[in-house]
Amino acid sequence: MKIAMVGSGYVGLVSGACFADFGHNVVCIDKDQGKIDRLHAGVMPIYEPGLDALVDTNVKAGRLSFTTDLGEGIAGADAIFIAVGTPSRRGDGHADLTFVYEVAREVGEKLSNDAVIVTKSTVPVGTGDEVERIIGETGTAHRFAVVSNPEFLREGAAIGDFKRPDRIVIGAEDEFGREVMRAVYRPLFLNESPILFTSRRTSELIKYAANAFLATKITFINEMADLCEKVGANVQDVSRGIGMDGRIGSKFLHAGPGYGGSCFPKDTLALLKTAEDYDSPVRIIEAVVKVNDTRKRAMGRKVVDALGGMEAARGKKAALLGLTFKPNTDDMRDSPAIAVAQTLMDAGVHVAAYDPEGIEQARPLLPGVTMCANAYEAITDADVVVIVTEWDAFRALDLARVKALAKAPVMVDLRNIYNPQDMAAAGFAYTSVGRG
Numbered sequence: 381m382k383i384a385m386v387g388s389g390y391v392g393l394v395s396g397a398c399f400a401d402f403g404h405n406v407v408c409i410d411k412d413q414g415k416i417d418r419l420h421a422g423v424m425p426i427y428e429p430g431l432d433a434l435v436d437t438n439v440k441a442g443r444l445s446f447t448t449d450l451g452e453g454i455a456g457a458d459a460i461f462i463a464v465g466t467p468s469r470r471g472d473g474h475a476d477l478t479f480v481y482e483v484a485r486e487v488g489e490k491l492s493n494d495a496v497i498v499t500k501s502t503v504p505v506g507t508g509d510e511v512e513r514i515i516g517e518t519g520t521a522h523r524f525a526v527v528s529n530p531e532f533l534r535e536g537a538a539i540g541d542f543k544r545p546d547r548i549v550i551g552a553e554d555e556f557g558r559e560v561m562r563a564v565y566r567p568l569f570l571n572e573s574p575i576l577f578t579s580r581r582t583s584e585l586i587k588y589a590a591n592a593f594l595a596t597k598i599t600f601i602n603e604m605a606d607l608c609e610k611v612g613a614n615v616q617d618v619s620r621g622i623g624m625d626g627r628i629g630s631k632f633l634h635a636g637p638g639y640g641g642s643c644f645p646k647d648t649l650a651l652l653k654t655a656e657d658y659d660s661p662v663r664i665i666e667a668v669v670k671v672n673d674t675r676k677r678a679m680g681r682k683v684v685d686a687l688g689g690m691e692a693a694r695g696k697k698a699a700l701l702g703l704t705f706k707p708n709t710d711d712m713r714d715s716p717a718i719a720v721a722q723t724l725m726d727a728g729v730h731v732a733a734y735d736p737e738g739i740e741q742a743r744p745l746l747p748g749v750t751m752c753a754n755a756y757e758a759i760t761d762a763d764v765v766v767i768v769t770e771w772d773a774f775r776a777l778d779l780a781r782v783k784a785l786a787k788a789p790v791m792v793d794l795r796n797i798y799n800p801q802d803m804a805a806a807g808f809a810y811t812s813v814g815r816g
């Protein structure tokens with residue numbers, strides 16, 4: 381099969397490389413000449429474990445190529461994926477579909493054979509209908525079908541998620557669409573990955589419902605963590621205790637500083653907008669969004685408390701370990717670290733920080749923060765060490781060295797990666813999340 385991937389960002393590039401690895405012939409298209417030049421030179425535009433090797437292998441095998449020319453890239457393609465960004469629209473939180481619709485129009489104008497057009501970008505319910513209308517409007521003489529095929533990749537684990545998905549969701553309105561998608565995903569059926577065929581609108585909603593549900597699960601356990609601190613209970617045991625119930629499931633019950641990233645914050649907001657447009661409120665998600673927003677700054681105040689309160693904190697130094705919204709990525713989008721650092725700086729605390737991959741992305745977002753070359757440099761003379769993101773490198777800090785370098789042995793662990801008993805034994809004043 382020949383597959384064209386329009387948009388070579390996170391989703392497009394990972395999906396394109398994985399499809400090529402399954403033996404399909406894939407062209408990744410992007411209008412950013414610089415990005416395509418770098419890809420030709422083997423330089424990845426994003427940090428994702430294993431991606432550079434996967435791209436390299438498939439380029440060398442002649443199954444994966446890159447171009448800025450959409451007409452050339454889609455020529456002969458059986459399936460044309462739209463994987464461009466759908467950022468939150470400034471002002472109202474709606475998903476901005478400008479790029480999706482621009483691509484749809486251009487695809488319609490340049491279509492040179494029958495093809496299935498697949499929206500992989502996260503798009504609100506009804507976008508597929510609009511894409512179909514736009515392509516139809518171009519007057520193309522070729523047969524086309526518009527299909528929804530949402531992506532459930534996690535950053536940092538994207539290749540594994542793509543190759544061994546929990547499920548594949550395909551929203552198609554006709555047999556042409558279903559037939560081509562079956563062929564596209566045939567290598568995965570052989571792995572027995574479950575596939576759900578449904579209507580296009582349902583498929584579009586599934587993506588938002590999945591992300592909103594996961595965001596709710598995290599927010600639920602975060603509020604339980606607050607309650608645990610008040611009543612003297614342990615949130616990790618609460619997670620285990622409820623997670624062993626198969627109906628609840630143990631995943632996404634890790635309490636922390638609140639969810640961030642490129643998906644949950646944007647998709648929950650977009651779902652609220654859809655709900656508003658259709659006059660069908662989703663009040664649970666309204667609460668989730670509010671609770672998560674306030675939580676991030678509350679985590680900054682937790683650090684201020686560890687420094688002895690507002691008065692005492694002024695002029696002290698905090699070392700933040702981890703800035704990205706989660707480990708194994710350089711992504712800073714909506715990272716809780718931003719609000720934590722901001723709250724600390726507002727309280728007059730000096731902030732030094734280190735992150736294994738995110739420093740360059742973090743710099744413009746946190747101009748007042750001193751970026752350090754490693755964890756121990758950040759910790760030097762700090763009055764408090766704060767674990768913000770659970771990178772593996774922070775799980776085995778040399779605690780004796782931390783104590784020797786820091787001004788005071790105080791740690792706030794927002795990811796619960798250390799054990800309170802061990803930390804007490806090591807002589808630290810240690811605060812974590814939900815372990816009262």
Ligand code: UDX
Binds near residue numbers: 536637705
């Ligand atoms: C998410 C979805 O998992 C993925 O299916 C979708 O396609 C895109 O959005 P991603 O944003 O890469 O993926 O990260 P994920 O691992 O899901 O984590 C999201 C946020 O939730 C992070 O800030 C993480 O720290 C937080 N989180 C996750 C928790 O606080 N607790 C948990 O138990 C799990």
